[in-house]
Amino acid sequence: MLLIRCPYCEEERPELEFRNAGEAHIARPTNIAAESDDDFEKFFFIRANPKGVIYERWRHIHGCARFFNAVRDTVTDRFVMTYKAGEPKPAKLPGASK
Amino acid sequence: MNAAFRISGAGRLSQAKTASFSFDDKPYIGIEGDTLASALLANGVHLVGRSFKYHRPRGFLSAGAEEPNALVQIVRDDARKTPNVRATVQELYDGLTANSQNRWPSLAFDVGALNDIASPLFSAGFYYKTFMWPKWAWKDLYEPKIRAAAGLGVSPDKPDPDHYAARYAHCEVLVLGGGAAGIAAALAAAETGVRVILADEQAEFGGSLRFESGARIDGQGGYAWAQAAIAKLKAMDNVRVLSRTTAFGYYAQNFVGLVERVSDHLKSPGRELARERLWQVRAKRVVIATGAIERHMVFANNDRPGVMLASAARTYLNHYGVAVGRNIGVYTANDSAYAAAIDLKKAGINIAAIVDLRDNPAGPVIDEARALGIEINFGRAVVSAGGKLRVSSMTVQPKNGGGERTIPVDAILMSAGWTPSVHLFSQSRGKVAFNDATKRFVPGTYAQDCVSVGTCCGTDGLAASVDEAYAAGAKAAKEAGGKAGKGAKPKVDAGESWSRGMLGAAPGAGPGTTVKAFVDFQNDVTAKDIRQAVHEGMHSIEHVKRFTTNGMATDQGKTSNMHGLAIAAETLGKPIPQVGLTTFRAPYTPVTFGSIVGHARGALFDPTRRTATHGWAASHGAVFEDVGHWKRAWYFPKAGEDMHAAVDRECVTVRKAAGLFDASTLGKIEVVGPDAAKFMELLYTNPWEKLETGRCRYGIMLREDGFIYDDGVVGRLAPDRFHVTTTTGGAPRVMNHMEDYLQTEFPHLNVWLTSITEQWAVIAVQGPKSRDIIAPLVDGIDMSDEAMPHMSVREGKICGVPTRLFRMSFTGERGFEVNVPADYGEAVWEALWAEGQKHGATAYGTETMHVLRAEKGYIIVGQDTDGTVTPNDAGLDWAVGKKKTDFVGIRGLTRPDLVAKGRKQLVGLKTKDPKVVLEEGAQIVADPKQAIPMKMIGHVTSSYWSENCGRSIALALVAGGRDRMGQTLYVPMPNGTIEVEVTGMVFVDEKGERLNG
Structure with a gap:
């Protein structure tokens, strides 16, 4: 079982308290009704699904109930970092220089 | 009276404490502290099972968890008949009853052994090739017959009466394996004051010190040192010592699953003791000290009862005081089997000969064996074992061919070398590396905060292992926050050391031979099968494994994987590391479902939710149905009514008079705040800004793709307050959906969401008489049609308690839904029921609710929709706000499809x-x-x-x-x-x- 650090509770909690909520940093267009079919497809259906570092949303559903963002390596399942919803995509990851 | 093969003066068991037991209905006497295996061997019993496929007679290969052959059924009572128990692991208790498996009519005469004679038909891939046609015959003929003939023990057919405990534990240092290395690591870590857990699968700690008679540590015998060290550790508050505890799985972030066998070794466990306890341990650092497992030699008929690992014979002698024969042959490719021969010889057992495949080995054990007068043959091979139900001879030949010589024996001890147990390391996602000099896979790259020490790491020699382990334990504790330890490192005065050996088939079982030289005993895989798999095109070791089933039995190939790999590599003409190792997976040894499930079974399997009126409904004869976690009244049959009659009566009564229905399970969410209406506009297709306070609207919620996600009636209690209802099953996901948008897409909206499903009991009163039933109980609400038309909501009191009274209908009749605080739900229901009786009302359940709504064409989301239905598809276009510029799903609705x-x-x-x-x-x-x-x-x-x-x-x-x-x-x-x-x-x-x- 993974341990996940909730950036709101500021502690590591067991995976059972959390739920994955899909890829992060995909903002809903402000004028969504005017989106072209292609743009809507990219927004709604197309996901990166990388082998390696993924930016994704999690919810501490059985804890503080907040949504937050996480950087996870899909190969090792290791959580590189977590940060609050609304914060920008981190420019540099901890340990990335190694 | 001593059993025939119990050697007086040998072993560590107190011969006074006897325990009687039976095997295949025959009574025997053993000693407390025996395993079932040592007790049977003490009585001269080697034949204990029949093999999986060929039904060949089998005995004990090992003295531990790696045992592939000696699988028995342990019977405690009608419901406790545990199959496939390794007799080498099962501790003896007085009255133990064991039976052999996979034989008919008896162990000594087994009809299924015809498979052995017909074995040329049953080579690797046989099932895949043979039972292809006719197609119908697989299900009706082949599979049932194969399953009856192959297979292991018999499953119990009654519910498991035992209970299983579970614990979570945290520690700084978790040490897996309680041999010399594990104990040394635990001592070092414990001395720093951090929390330490030490676990070992055996009943007693010591690992190979149980049989290594040459080990001396801190001035005492190795095994005695281990017991003293364990006593010391047990006395420390920061240390938890777990025996009979197998680390079966190593998961992410140093999360390790252990299963502790609490009472399988007891005569009468009693109800208060769990059978097993599952430990879920999170450790800052893990020290893996899982040791090594001896490999057998691969030669013809190496599976005959009496042919076993040298270290096993040594364990039976030095720990249990049992000789595995009286005239024993030894076949080895490394030094360690010599030590077994020496110990047995010293105990008065005749060693017929040592056959060593090596040409001119030298070393102290060889000298000692020679000095004891044991015949030693270098450069020779045992090409075949004689005998059937018990080995009777070994045929020896120079390894490059030549004259054969048959030596009578009643047991053969073999050792092809030692395989480091990298299972847990590999499960931790560490990468193993092949050491070409020692021909073994050892831990290479680590993926987690763990370290391997001792023989599982390829460290040879007791002193080197203990030194390495002690240093690793201290380092792990320090890294996890421990202080400097003040203890002293154990000093190894004498130890045994061996390495090398051989991999693959021995002479006489090489390419071109058709002998049955077993690689995998449990799945009956021979050296020939592996070569055949390669010849038939299986070039990946993963394919070879699946085609031959090598290593796929419950022993997970602990003794067979390396031999299988070496034979495949030789046949492929590739070096071993290029062929690669198959993946190690949890569990290390079989784990019971009971220990995984723990208390979560029966009534505790899943939570049950009951509404406030559950007791009333039950006492009025309701039949309940499960809706999600809820128990809902399905229908209320009167005497003599079946379901149809009850539902017909309920349906007619509601439309003619009235009915009461518990609608409490509908999800309820309060949407509150200055921006509540704006939020509702975004989450539902309908317009909300202009909905007057005190009015209701049927709302549809879409996903962004335009498909219906949920629906429900929403009441506006105040300009900034909406009482939203959802479907029963949809309540949690609708709440999640709303929170998701509020927190991440529309965080600028000042809105609070509160689940109020459990706070309000909801009593639907439906039918032409509904108002007449409710009105006498209500205070402060004008229920006239003018003041309270269809689709309105009022707050007031009913029976003196607060109510949110909705006028709404899921039946098409005049109807109300009375919301009251859940604690008053049953009392208000009783009052409404009493009023209802005056008007001929009925109580009705979910079935009538379904029928009545279908008569009106009201949909149920999830029944009439399936996640691919739009509002238009469902005839609900009227509920989509045509002038709205945004709501979740607005763009999805215009997709071409x-x-x-x-x-x-x-x-x-x-x-x-x-x-x-x-x-x-x-x-x-x-x-x-x-x-x-x-x-x-x-x-x-x-x-x-x-x-x-x-x-x-x-x-x-x-x-x-x-x-x-x-x-x-x-x-x-x-x-x-x-x-x-x-x-x-x-x-x-x-x-x-x-x-x-």
């Missing part, structure tokens, strides 16, 4: 024969005479007998359904095709007049 013609639309169906009730889920076709497979144009979503209509009614999703009004369609069923007519969705009161009066 969602506005295309010919989509499936919700319509009504009437069967031509009004008595026929369609099956929900039945497929619909336009032309019943077309060829199979027919083109299906839709399916039935809801179907009931409607007593109010005097006929069956149904709803269905049909392609282009609304353009098919009046058309005849067909529902092909196994008993014939049913004709149906496409109709509107409303079957009762099409104009909707009854809602108002």
Whole structure:
């Protein structure tokens, strides 16, 4: 079982308290009704699904109930970092220089 | 009286403490502290099982967890018949009853052994090639026969009466394995004051010190040192010592699963003791000290009872005081088997000969064996074992060919070398590396905060292992926050050391031979099978494994994997590391379902939610159905009524008089705040800004893709306060959906969401008399049609308690839903019921609710929709705000496929024969005479007998359904095709007049 650090509770909690909520940093267009079919497809259906570092949303559903963002390596399942919803995509990851 | 093979003066068991037991109904006497294996061997019993495929007689290969052969059924009582127990692990208790498996009619005479004679037919891949045709025969003939003939023990056929405990634990240092290395690591870590857990699968700690008679540590014998060290550790507050505890799985972030066998070794465990305890341990650092497992030699008939690992014979002698024979042969490719021969010789057992495959080995054990007068043959091989139910001889030949010599023996000890147990390291996702000099895989790259020490790491020699482990334990503790330790490192005065050996088939079982030289005993895989798999095109070791089933039995190839790999590599002509190792997976040894499930079974398997009126419903004869976690009253049969009669009566009574229904399970969410209306506008298709306070609206929620996600009636209690209802099953996901948008897409909105499902009990009172029933109990609410029209909500009091009184209807009748605080739910229900009795009202359940709503064509999301239905498809276009510029799903609704013609639309169906009730889920076709497979144009979503209509009614999703009004369609069923007519969705009161009066 993974341990996940909730950036709101500021502690590591067991995976059972959390739920994955899909890829992060995909903002809903402000004028969504005017989106072209292609743009809507990219927004709604197309996901990166990388082998390696993924930016994704999690919810501490059985804890503080907040949504937050996480950087996870899909190969090792290791959580590189977590940060609050609304914060920008981190420019540099901890340990990335190694 | 001593059993025949118990050597007086040998071993560590107190011979005074006897325990009687039976094997295949024959009584025997053992000693407390025995395993079932050592007790049987003490009585001279080697034959204990039949092999999986060829039904060959089998004995004990090992003295530990790696045992592939000696699988027995332990019977405690009718419900406790544990199959496939390794006799080498099962501790003896007085009265133990064990039976052999996979034999008929008896262990010594087994009809299934014909498979052994016919074995040329059963080579690798046999099942895949042979049972291909005819197709029908697999299910009815081949599979049942194969399953009867192959297979292991018999599953118990009664529920497991035992209970299983579970613990979570945290520690700084977890040490896996309680041999010399594990104990040294635990001592070092414990001395720093951090929390330490030490676990070992055996009943006593010590690992190989149990048999290594040459080990001396801190001035005492190795095993005695281990016991003293364990006593010291047990006395420390920061240390937890777990024996009989197997680390079976190593998961992410140093999360390790242990299973502790609490009472399988006890004569009468009693009810208070769990059978097993699951430990879920999270450790900052893990020290893996899992040791090594001896490999057998691969030669013809190496599976005969009496042929076993040298270290096993040594364990039986030095720990249990049992000699595995009286005239023993030894076949080895490394030094360690010499130590076994020496110990046995010193105990007075004749060693017929040592056969060493090596040409000119030298070393102290060889000198000692020679000095004891044991015959030693270098450069020779045992090419075959004689005997059937017990080994009777070994045939020796120079390894490069030449004259054979047959030596009578009653046991053969073998050692091809030692395989480091990298299972847990590999499960931690560490990468193993092949050491070409020592021909073994050892830990290479680590993936987690763990370290391997001792022989599982390829460290040879007791002193080196203990030094390495002590340093690693201290380092792990320090890294996890421990202080500097003040203890002293254990000093190894003498130890044993061996390495090297051989991998693969020994002479006489090499390429071109057809002998049965077993690689995997449990799955009956021979060296020939592995070569054949390669010849037939399996070039990946993963394919070889699956084709031959090598290493796929419950022992997970602990003794066989390396031999199998070496033979495959030799056949492929590739070096071993290029062929690669198969993946190690949890569990290390079999784990019971009971220990995984723990207390979560029966009533504790899943939570049960009951509404406030559950007790009333139960005492009034309700039959309940499960809806999610909820128990809901399904129908209320009166004496003599079946379900149909009850539902018919309930349906008619509601429309004629009134009915009471518990609607508490509907999800309820309060949406509150200055921006509540704006938020509702975004989350639902309907317009909300202009909804007046005190009025209600039926709302539809979409996903962003435009499909219906949920629906429900929403009441506006105040400009900034909405009382939202959801479907029963949808409540949690709707809350999650709302929170998601509020927190991440619309965080600028000042809104609070609160789940109030459990706070309010909801009593639906429906029917023409509903107002008459409620009104006398209500304070402060004008319930006249003018003051409180259909789709309105008022706050006031009922029976003196607060209520949110909704006028709404899921039946098409004048109706109300009385919300009261859940604690008052039952009392208010009782009061309403008493009033209802005066007006001929009935209580009704979910079945009647379903029928009544279907008569009105009201949909149920999740039944009449399936996640691919738009509001338009469901005939609910009117609920989509045409002037709105944004709501979740607005863009999805205009996707080309969602506005295309010919989509499936919700319509009504009437069967031509009004008595026929369609099956929900039945497929619909336009032309019943077309060829199979027919083109299906839709399916039935809801179907009931409607007593109010005097006929069956149904709803269905049909392609282009609304353009098919009046058309005849067909529902092909196994008993014939049913004709149906496409109709509107409303079957009762099409104009909707009854809602108002």
